[in-house]
Amino acid sequence: MPEHFAEELLKNFLKEDIATGDITTEGVCRGEKAIGTIKAKEEGMLAGMPFAIRVFELLGDVKVIYAKTDGESFQKGETLMTLEGPAEVLLKGERTALNILQRLSGIATLTNKIVKELKGTNIELLDTRKTTPGFRYFEKYAVKVGGGKNHRFGLYDMVLIKDNHKKVAGSLREAVRRVKQMVGPAYRVEVEVESLEELSEALSCEVDVVMLDNFSPKDVRRAVELVKGKVKVEVSGNITPENIKEYAIEGVNYISCGFITHSAKWIDMSMKIERCGDEGI
Structure with missing residues (x-):
């Protein structure tokens, strides 16, 4: 920006x-x-x-x-x-x-507190688009000051297929196909999955990142075993300072947390x- x-x-x-x-x-x-x-x-x-x-x-x-x-x-x-x-x-x-x-x-204070909770892991803390309208530039800047990383800044700089995109396209596979047809290799493709079955489908579509949405820590471990390092793994959904250590599981690359902006x-x-x-x- x-x-x-x-x-x-x-x-x-x-x-x-x-x-x-x-x-x-x-x-x-x-x-x-x-x-x-x-x-x-x-x-x-x-x-x-x-x-x-x-x-x-x-x-x-x-x-x-x-x-x-x-x-x-x-x-x-x-x-x-x-x-x-x-x-x-x-x-x-x-x-x-x-x-x-x-x-x-x-x-920055809240972000830094959570980053410290992830110390000793290789997991990066990401922000989300849950920001104050008109103030996103500054809020994402503060996340970086606190030691976190910026996820996509807006709808224009990254592909992220979510539940409503899948609903419109008819399936996860069709949503991925349509997006890849338009953007080609110019952008990494990330797909939000809501179950282990959807995760298997996403892996068969050759995406770059899978977002495990509202998975329990137990299911995150099972998902990591399925992924086997083939793609990057992001965990998201109701992550707070109190439970983030439960999701600091080996094989997870990113934890995205709207809490650091919407509840700071x-x-x-x-x-x-x-x-x-x-x-x-």
Whole structure:
């Protein structure tokens, strides 16, 4: 995804919040310069700092005095960023910047927790498309900061045949045939299977990846025995931090987990104006 895509999204976020103007800030401010500090109100892993800084830069001339780096852990009460600039700029960008940092840090923190649960295995943790509309770029970025990997970004960059595709085509085999006829060897073909019988059918279609959807750990073991390393194996469906170790089975290549984006808790943070003056700080 091009970097300018993120830039346009940030501009839209600011438009959503400010629209025709920040009537409170514009009424209060008289050209004062200020120093603003963002601090953590609980511990976590940082993600989103470059985007938060860019939010303020899009509003005016600011100087970053201090900023922690994405991927760093932080403690409650720790300073994450200190900015100097027009008070009006800091106040207008405050909520948008905090929303980005809180949301992305929550995702990175949860992702990292689950990645640690998979330590010692060769299994990669993947995200899904269960993301906030308009915010997917940033949420998938946070997954990577936390040590996870991105699955497909959208419908355009990967073939994944799911239950409704099979229903439309009439069968798994016919769905695979139709897709291969269109894309040829340009894309890997992944197929979601819901039973061991479907798994056998998928293997006979020469697909590249099979997704075991809502399999029990016992059935995942049986599936891995059937696959025998012929294709990559992904496990998906109701995976949480509490049960993920049960699915860390030898022969599984990927575990995809929508939980890391749709259920990540925001990390609480706040911004305070530390100093303010008419001529400067």
